[in-house]
Amino acid sequence: GAGVSQTPSNKVTEKGKYVELRCDPISGHTALYWYRQSLGQGPEFLIYFQGTGAADDSGLPNDRFFAVRPEGSVSTLKIQRTERGDSAVYLCASSADRVGELFFGEGSRLTVL
Amino acid sequence: GNSVTQMEGPVTLSEEAFLTINCTYTATGYPSLFWYVQYPGEGLQLLLKATKADDKGSNKGFEATYRKETTSFHLEKGSVQVSDSAVYFCALIYNQGGKLIFGQGTELSVKP
Numbered sequence: 017g018a019g020v021s022q023t024p025s026n027k028v029t030e031k032g033k034y035v036e037l038r039c040d041p042i043s044g045h046t047a048l049y050w051y052r053q054s055l056g057q058g059p060e061f062l063i064y065f066q067g068t069g070a071a072d073d074s075g076l077p078n079d080r081f082f083a084v085r086p087e088g089s090v091s092t093l094k095i096q097r098t099e100r101g102d103s104a105v106y107l108c109a110s111s112a113d114r115v116g117e118l119f120f121g122e123g124s125r126l127t128v129l
Numbered sequence: 130g131n132s133v134t135q136m137e138g139p140v141t142l143s144e145e146a147f148l149t150i151n152c153t154y155t156a157t158g159y160p161s162l163f164w165y166v167q168y169p170g171e172g173l174q175l176l177l178k179a180t181k182a183d184d185k186g187s188n189k190g191f192e193a194t195y196r197k198e199t200t201s202f203h204l205e206k207g208s209v210q211v212s213d214s215a216v217y218f219c220a221l222i223y224n225q226g227g228k229l230i231f232g233q234g235t236e237l238s239v240k241p
Contacts, residue, residue, distance in 0.1 A: 058231035
């Protein structure tokens with residue numbers, strides 16, 4: 017499809033396990049963002065890539081969270097030693113050159129038991 | 130720091146009623162302002178934007194005016210439809226290419 021694709025759409029894991037969430041942005045979009053959304057809250061910024069490099073990772077909550085975008089297209093958000101508080105919907109968005117105009121995927125819902 | 134505050138929901142209206150969803154912001158400098166909408170089962174999508182003071186953004190019958198003097202960007206629509214039922218998010222960006230900062234969202238439910 018032509019939109020932002022996120023996989024898996026749903027992930028249930030146990031406390032302490034490792035999780036990877038994948039984002040496939042719109043072709044040609046150089047900027048890619050990860051956000052986290054808890055129930056009843058707005059999206060909370062995690063990290064932003066411009067090309068292959070992380071331009072701003074100030075929203076990553078701690079060193080258990082890491083994201084890569086090795087070829088400037090697909091990105092993976094990695095969470096180590098998951099905790100119950102990590103349960104949320106993780107949103108990915110991509111953007112061309114228009115400031116603030118983000119195209120969001122439908123999200124990956126992570127549940128940590 | 131930079132932040133966005135929206136009126137709490139849910140907001141429940143009858144079809145053809147007038148809608149206002151309040152949004153105020155705190156920011157250094159002159160941010161650009163946005164409204165995003167999330168329809169049930171869909172991803173967030175841009176509804177409208179304004180990049181400088183006194184600009185009015187509009188789309189699908191919705192409007193919002195960037196008011197620097199009151200640091201506000203209230204969303205309005207003259208006559209809502211059932212299909213407008215969604216969660217609406219106000220957001221700002223305060224430097225070129227930087228991160229969007231979102232409010233907590235306001236759920237709108239329109240009844241026939």
